[in-house]
Amino acid sequence: MDNPLLYATALASAVLALYSYSVFRRRSSAIRDISGPPSPSWIFGHIRQLILSAPYGAHEFKWLDVYGSVYALKGCFGQERLMVADPLALQHILNSPKFGRAPILDNTASLLFGEGSVITASGGCILFSRRNRAYVDADVWTEAGSEHRRLRSALNMGFTAAAVRGYEPVFKRVAEKIADQLEGFSTATDICSVLSPATLEAISQAILGHPTQELGEDFVANNIEIVKLTASHSETHILADAIGSYVPTWVWRAAIYLPTTGAAVARKERSFATQVGGRIVQEKIDAAEQGLEMDNDLFSLILNPNPSDNTKTLSVEDIIAQIALILIAGQETTARISLKANALAFGLLELARHREFQDELRAEIYSNLGANATNMAYENMPLLNAFLKETLRLYPAVPQPDRMALEDTAIPLGESITTLKGERISRIPVRKGQLVTLAIASYQRLASRWGVNPHEFNPSRWLDGKTNQGDAVGPYANLLSFLGGPKTCLGWRFA
Numbered sequence: 001m002d003n004p005l006l007y008a009t010a011l012a013s014a015v016l017a018l019y020s021y022s023v024f025r026r027r028s029s030a031i032r033d034i035s036g037p038p039s040p041s042w043i044f045g046h047i048r049q050l051i052l053s054a055p056y057g058a059h060e061f062k063w064l065d066v067y068g069s070v071y072a073l074k075g076c077f078g079q080e081r082l083m084v085a086d087p088l089a090l091q092h093i094l095n096s097p098k099f100g101r102a103p104i105l106d107n108t109a110s111l112l113f114g115e116g117s118v119i120t121a122s123g124g125c126i127l128f129s130r131r132n133r134a135y136v137d138a139d140v141w142t143e144a145g146s147e148h149r150r151l152r153s154a155l156n157m158g159f160t161a162a163a164v165r166g167y168e169p170v171f172k173r174v175a176e177k178i179a180d181q182l183e184g185f186s187t188a189t190d191i192c193s194v195l196s197p198a199t200l201e202a203i204s205q206a207i208l209g210h211p212t213q214e215l216g217e218d219f220v221a222n223n224i225e226i227v228k229l230t231a232s233h234s235e236t237h238i239l240a241d242a243i244g245s246y247v248p249t250w251v252w253r254a255a256i257y258l259p260t261t262g263a264a265v266a267r268k269e270r271s272f273a274t275q276v277g278g279r280i281v282q283e284k285i286d287a288a289e290q291g292l293e294m295d296n297d298l299f300s301l302i303l304n305p306n307p308s309d310n311t312k313t314l315s316v317e318d319i320i321a322q323i324a325l326i327l328i329a330g331q332e333t334t335a336r337i338s339l340k341a342n343a344l345a346f347g348l349l350e351l352a353r354h355r356e357f358q359d360e361l362r363a364e365i366y367s368n369l370g371a372n373a374t375n376m377a378y379e380n381m382p383l384l385n386a387f388l389k390e391t392l393r394l395y396p397a398v399p400q401p402d403r404m405a406l407e408d409t410a411i412p413l414g415e416s417i418t419t420l421k422g423e424r425i426s427r428i429p430v431r432k433g434q435l436v437t438l439a440i441a442s443y444q445r446l447a448s449r450w451g452v453n454p455h456e457f458n459p460s461r462w463l464d465g466k467t468n469q470g471d472a473v474g475p476y477a478n479l480l481s482f483l484g485g486p487k488t489c490l491g492w493r494f495a
C-alpha cells in the first residue's frame with residue numbers, strides 16, 4: 001500500500017471504528033457513574049499521566065488522595081477504566097475466575113514465551129481468542145485452569161521454602177561477585193548494569209544449574225535486549241498497546257513472523273531457549289540414566305520427581321517451554337534495567353538516603369554472618385526483613401497490572417463509595433470486557449493499611465506493629481508486589 005490516500009483512509013476508518021465502539025460502550029457502562037479526574041486527551045486518556053509521569057505516581061497518588069481507593073479513568077480512545085486500590089476489591093479480582101489478565105498482557109506473553117509456559121497456560125489466551133468470537137466457554141476456562149495448575153504444581157517443587165534454601169550457595173556467590181564489583185568502582189556508577197546480569201546469573205545457576213557463560217553470549221545478549229524492550233515505555237508503546245488490545249489473538253500469534261526488531265528478538269529468544277534448554281535437559285537426563293547424582297537446581301528437581309506422584313511430572317517439552325519465561329520474569333522484576341521499577345536498585349537508593357539505617361542493617365548482617373557464615377538465618381534479622389518489606393511496598397515492580405471481566409459481574413468494596421448520581425454503593429457492577437487496573441502501588445500506600453506517612457520509606461513501621469495487616473491479600477507481608485491468588489508470582493521466595 002504505497003498510496004498515501006489509502007493510508008489516510010485506513011487510519012481514518014480505524015479511528016472512526018474505535019470512536020464508535022467507545023461511544024457505544026460508554027453509553028451502557030456503570031463506570032460512567034464513578035467519579036474520577038477529567039481526561040486530558042481522547043487519544044491517550046490518562047495513560048500518559050499514569051505510566052510516563054516522573055517520579056513514579058506523580059499523578060496516581062494525587063488521584064488516590066482526591067478520589068479515594070476506587071475511581072474511574074480513561075484509557076486510550078475514550079476507553080472506560082476502573083482504578084482499584086481497595087483491599088477487598090483487589091482480593092476479589094485476583095481470586096475470581098470471572099477476571100482474567102488483559103488480552104494485551106496475555107498476547108505479549110504468548111509472543112515472548114510461546115503457548116506452553118505457565119503464564120500463557122493460565123487460560124487468558126484461550127479465553128480471549130474465544131472472546132473475539134463473542135462468547136466465553138466455562139469448559140475452556142476449566143481446561144485452561146487445570147493446565148495452569150498442573151504446570152504450577154510441578155514447577156512449585158523448585159520454589160518451596162526448602163528448595164530456595166538449597167539455592168543459598170548460589171545467591172552467596174553472586175552477592176560476593178556484586179560486592180567485589182562495587183568495591184572496584186570509585187565514581188558514580190549505573191547500579192542496574194551490575195544488578196541485571198547478576199540476577200540473570202543467580203537464576204541461571206539456580207534454575208538451569210549452569211552459569212550464564214555456558215548459555216552462550218548470544219542468548220545472554222538477546223535476553224538483555226528483551227528485558228530492555230519490555231521495560232521501555234513511551235507514547236508509541238502506549239498507542240501500540242492500545243491498538244494491540246483490539247487485535248485478535250490469531251494476529252498476535254502471526255506477529256512473531258513480522259520483520260520488526262521486537263519480533264526478531266522474540267523469535268531468537270524462543271529459538272535459543274529451545275536449543276540451549278534442550279541441550280541442558282538432555283545432559284541431565286543422560287546423567288540420571290548413568291546413575292549420577294542429580295544437582296539441586298530446579299530442572300534437576302523437576303526431572304527427578306517422586307515417581308508415585310504423577311501430578312508433578314513434566315515432559316521435556318513442558319520444561320523447555322518455561323525457560324524463556326523464568327529467565328525473563330525473574331530478571332525483569334528483580335533487577336530491571338529501566339529505572340521505573342527495580343526492586344533492588346530502589347532498595348539501594350533508599351539505603352543511600354538513610355545512612356543511619358544502612359549502618360544498623362550492615363551491623364545486623366555482619367553479626368549474623370559471623371555466627372553462621374554459610375547458612376544465613378533470615379528469620380533472625382528483623383532489620384533486613386523490614387528493609388525488604390518496605391522496599392517492596394514502596395516500589396512494586398508491576399505497579400498497575402490490568403485485568404478484564406470475563407463476564408458481567410460485580411466487584412465488592414471494603415469501603416463503600418458515593419457515585420456521581422449521589423448513590424452510596426458497596427458493589428460496582430461491571431460488564432464483560434471491562435478493564436480494571438489493579439492499583440498495586442496505590443494499595444501499598446494506603447494510610448489505613450500501612451500507617452502514617454505511607455509515602456515515606458520507614459522500615460520501622462514493620463517493627464513496631466503499626467501496619468494494619470487485615471485480611472490476607474498477597475503471599476508475602478500482605479503486599480501485592482507479587483500479586484495474589486492462583487497466579488501469584490511463582491518466584492516470590494526466590495526473589
Ligand code: HEM
Binds near residue numbers: 333343
Ligand atoms: C522482586 C522480584 C519479583 C517480582 C516483584 C515479581 C512479580 C511478579 C508478578 C506481579 C507476577 C504476576 C504477573 C501477572 O499475572 O500479571 C509474576 C509472575 C511470575 N513470576 Fe515473578 N516476580 C519477581 C521475581 C521472580 C523470580 C526471581 C522468578 C523466577 C525465578 C519469577 C517467576 C515468575 C513466574 C514463573 C510467574 C508466572 C506465574 C503464573 O502465571 O502462574 N518471578 N511475578
